[in-house]
Amino acid sequence: MDDARWLTQEQQSAWRQLVEVLVKVPAALETQLQRDAGLTHMGYLVMMTLSEHPERRLPMSHLAKRACASLSRLSHVVARLEEKGWIRRERDTGDGRVQIAVLTDDGFDKVVATAPGHAETVQQLVFDRLTDAQVRQLTKLAEALLKNP
Template identity: 45%
Template sequence: MSTAREVPSATRWLTQDETAAWLPLLRVGQLLPQAMDRQLRKEAGIRHAYYQVLVHLSAQPDRTLSMGELARLAATSPSRLSHAVAAMEERGWVTRRPCSTDRRVQYAGLTDAGLSLLERVAPGHVADVRRLVFDRLTEDEVSQLRSLTLKLLPSLDA
């Protein structure tokens, strides 16, 4: 019996070009949220995760989403979202209410104070997004970025 981990012979290793694309993508995936978090903490004292929740709620006609859908859109676990919403509820930015027809479902809603915070913080955040991402890309590259991310999302957003 071998103690070494056996690797299937059918493993499709990354090519040199794929590795050269993959490793920087990993770094961007790690560093970009950290940079967004730094800017939002400095300017508004909030975390990027909170900002995302506020943005997703503000995008709804009634500024309300189920907690499950909000967790999916914010790419976070229900538990993490619950903690974040509780903290934002204490600050008066978000409210929570149960669904009238299904006790298992709760809704999060953006308050006027939360919308006011978002409106105050958004210009600095957008400026940082532009500085870190879009100002570095051509129009064609922005289109390619959109196309590539939309192609990757379905396999990740399952």
Template identity: 75%
Template sequence: MDEARWLSDEQQQMWRRFVEVLIRVPAALETQLQRDAGLTHMGYVVLLTLSERPDRRMPMSHLARSVSSSLSRLSHVVARLEGQGWVRRERNPEDGRVQIAVLTEEGFAKVVETAPGHVEAVQQLIFDRLTPAQVRQLAKAAEAILDGPL
């Protein structure tokens, strides 16, 4: 077994702060969405993703990749959204094995209603605290991290 590559003091400090961001920001966004819209963050991301498609529909497997979710987790989220009348599932007429998630008119209205409050929360949590240069640096850092296999 190779010897561990321990973190330097600077790396350790940065890593702990980064983990805190990874925990606190999503929790704050989840709280805002639950309080203001009765949605989970993943539910909102699913509705938003479908709303950005010209036909407001997407095969479940493609939607899972788009929202960085497993198909199993996405199925549970979509089932809850179906219960609210915001999404419905249809079989692909060309391939009956493929399920397609479809954003309903009520679901689109929910996205339109929810987006302003969510965007304001993102502004307050992230962009109001960073300079434009820091935003560009953060974007580059995120790109570098996501560019490799995860």
């Protein structure tokens, strides 16, 4: 392709390092959560998201958006969490077509127990390696990369 926009050497280097971060950090978080809490990273993200909302409940479609997951993937994750008694699904009383995910008391306790180890792992993997200025830069970079085109 003559009109291909090839990466410059600098872009190629940055891209490969970003890919390495995108692979290594989630894998390390998954390992820590599985080992210490018997949770997947997505399962923890779903439960943590619910724990931060009033009454610890959200419509599944809103939860999928906040967890960066498809409804299908979220449904599978929630089903596994339901089996453990950490989440339950209810029908919206105003619109029976809408499913609401609700974090149970046991689920909330699981998030509270899991959070310190997860936060420590994030500190070790990311923030212990960055200066305050780099953290601010990271925030700006993430915002730019996540901005809708």
